[in-house]
Amino acid sequence: MKISNKIVEKHGLKIEEYESIKKLLNRQPNLLELGIFSAMWNEHCSYKSSRIHLRKLPTKGKQVIQGPGENAGVIDIGDNDAIVFKIESHNHPSYIEPYQGAATGVGGILRDVFTMGARPIALLNSIHFGSPDHTKTKSLLNGVVSGIGGYGNCIGIPTVGGETKFNETYNENILVNAMAVGHANKDKIFYSKAKGLNKSVVYVGSKTGRDGIHGASMASAEFDENSEEKKPTVQVGDPFTEKLLMEACLELMKDNSIISIQDMGAAGLTSSSVEMASKGGLGIELELDKVPCREENMTPYEMMLSESQERMLIILEDGKEHNAKKIFDKWDLDFVVIGKTTNTNKLTLKFNNKIQGEIPIEALASKAPIYDRKWIKKKPQKKEINLKDLKKIKIEDALIKILSNPNHSNKSWITNQYDQSVMCDTALKSGSDAAIIRIHNKDKAIAVTVDSSAYYCKSYPLTGGKQIVCENWRNLISVGAKPLAITNCLNFGNPENEEIMGEFVECLTGIKQACEFLDYPVVSGNVSFYNGTNKKNIYPTPVIGGVGLIKKITKPLDHNFKKNNSNLILIGKTFGHLEQSCFLRENYSINDGLPPEINLKNEKNNGEIVLKLIEEDLILSSHDVSDGGLITALAEMSIVSKYGVKIQKPKKLTNLFKYFFGEDQARYILEIEAINLPKIEKVLKNNDVYYENIGFTQKDYFEIEGELKISNKDLFKINNEWYNNF
Amino acid sequence: MKFSVTVTLKKDVLDPQGKVVQNTLVNIGIKNLKSIRQGKYFEIEVDESELLTAEKIVDKMCKKLLVNLVIEDYKINKI
């Protein structure tokens, strides 16, 4: 069959790329081979636009066992315990079919984690929707939340944290990023690198159907008389089968049967087999007749490109098939030897006893295209907002506006739909700065959180990139955890657009600088480009998922005020930075200017000293100050507590709006007992940490002396209104 | 005028529920079972005497709400 330019384009390949394929093969590929190239050379698998920039990220550290490049990152938390984690996007499928898209997103990221030998212990997510008033927003939100819950609840992994944000930039392109965290024994981590010749390549899990063969299958349909029946279909998640697959894999991992294991994610059988062979410097031969199929008459093309869920590829040690099969039989899962490793360094595909396709592995992996795309630097748009030019409002009204906004509203409408408690190790749930998960049967815990700041990243990506890492780090500190490492999900628009590519490069530079300074390496991640439609790209939205360690647990530290008349300390300096603030956005619809500057030195110092105070058990409750500023952080603490606050007016910065709504970074609010104040002040002074005594807790009321006094109950009501009326 | 609407997953879409139900029936000894797909069933009464118009109304209901066209097919029958 002749491969026309049209067929090439329908496979998402550029004509130049097709020319290189011909060169690498020394011949024209057949359709099956073209399909395989298109799967491996697309942005998702090859990282062709991002790879040269991703290389700059810091990925090493004492705590790192495995950095990016495997199914998930692995870090050391001492005593032979390792934490395995990764975040991944499922944006486009979730927009098309929100329930299944979100569900399979959760399923995919869980497989990445248990593939490495870890039992998943927590799920998190970062979901972004269009404007709250947009016609599609509510049904998308509903579908995505049910999908995330439907999968996580069924498989029995607690969904413990996340963020939900609204912004019209996502009207036509929502973001659904799911993060999974697992626990493994440090010396029982499994990798995808194949080893040894003539080893059995085993297919386990669900059967292969025509799921998610995307645009590529439309191209193939042109050559097929039954094209109508082969429309691309959405992947449907089956959490029940995934639960069986997880238990079966973890059971098989107890002995030494597995040489290498890889989940069949995007581009299913193709990417998993190529990945294993490429890492091991080997070839792989598959007999496609043996692939368990769900539908009749599936072609090699469809089998290789299917994205059916809940499947794995395993390379087994000699003589272990029998035992392994027994385990998968017990769990009622398919277990079929479909091929073997070879020394040809080729991917060889047989069907009906004939070779249907043969491609050198390196052509699919190391020789895949890499682009150094053009990008332009963002020009800083300096613009100081003069409050005197704006309509006068009351502090109270401005605060209410923020707290009643969907972005700041209480999200229990969402989180109550997730089982947060299953596995009985969730010590701190959603709604806190970070979730705390105890390591099963141990007296230590990890803290986990996800963050993004699209407005900051849009206005100045370099600062935005730094800011998210810092905020994520702060959130972990606030619950008393030492931040160890991050995973990132980089959601951007079209990289062929120089401005968008610039946003990507500069956000990444910001992330890099912050991670390096804070010794907070990146151990896994995912890039999602082409978010947007019709030349309207989304705001750059890198999402950071962080993991920290609490070495010895006594009681989880949260942001509930614990006592009446405790002292409140604000750590970090308040300059009153209002540009890009929630205050200006919600009250004046002003989106100009630069985000607050990041001082990494202060960030690190403040964080380390706060952690020290927490570890010495001197802190009753703590909260990081982020968007919405000091007043919003105090209100958030009051809303979840029996107690409110009585705050004095500032002594130095005289403009109250700047003081209370400014979004300066590196700040925390700490509740402490008066008796400990001298001790704490001494530590802060000795370590050059700027702090202010800002007031006290009191019963029932949220008060700024001489300015406003609202009951906690009313604040709670305001904060819950939006979702209650949903 | 009364109609029934049967909604099923499209042919090539995975039906996890149908799969489990099928396995269970086989396990409890039901023989000669070839395949099972699970779906939804609606009975709809329309205040309209013209058949074609009534069918169009039901079809609109399906497209607008009852059916998830991304993954489901449907059949309308007059009853």
Place this chain on the structure above:
Amino acid sequence: MRSSVIVFPGSNCDRDIGVALEKMQFKNQMIWHKETRLPKSDLIVIPGGFSYGDYLRSGAIAGKSLIIDEVIRAANSGCLILGICNGFQILTETGLLKGTLLRNKNLKFINKDVQIKVLNNKTKFTNKYKKDQIIKINIAHNEGNFFTDLLHLEKLSNENLIAFKYCDEKGNINENSNPNGSLENIAGIFNDNKNILGMMPHPERMIDEFISNKDGVNLFTSLLG
């Protein structure tokens, strides 16, 4: 005391209840659903989760599994049976308990801490609680909306077969304190002989101060006698 936890494909609170039983000094065994024999047990627990994905109806498919015949036999000879969440649903599907669990009234999965009141504390499951004691306990289900016919409902009240009802912090049993639409706020019921308890809330999640509270402990100590 010897206990057996039945594990179905898709059970996901089996580990949690196993951990709780061992912590409470039960001699516990996990029993895979394909077994045809039950070891001698004083207590059989059907754990929470999504057995068989909860496909078709919650608990329906598990109710047809091999081991269930053994559970029914044990129940009829007086063995104590505790069904939690999905376990409660399975018990109603097998007929060991009457009634059924419909979808939550708001049509959503609900996970949160709620209050329940102990209505009958004169049973093997509840004797360490005080009568009308209010306990805080976690629920996590999609189908927890208990429903039964009028006759059975009357019998439940007349014969003191209601174990727990949802209430608020002050003990008020009303619509506002009903999380899922359950008939008369019912959260758990006994069979006629009171050797079977089915309940939607999760006592195994409430045995550890660090994670939650210890309000579930008394259920286990009651069983230990």
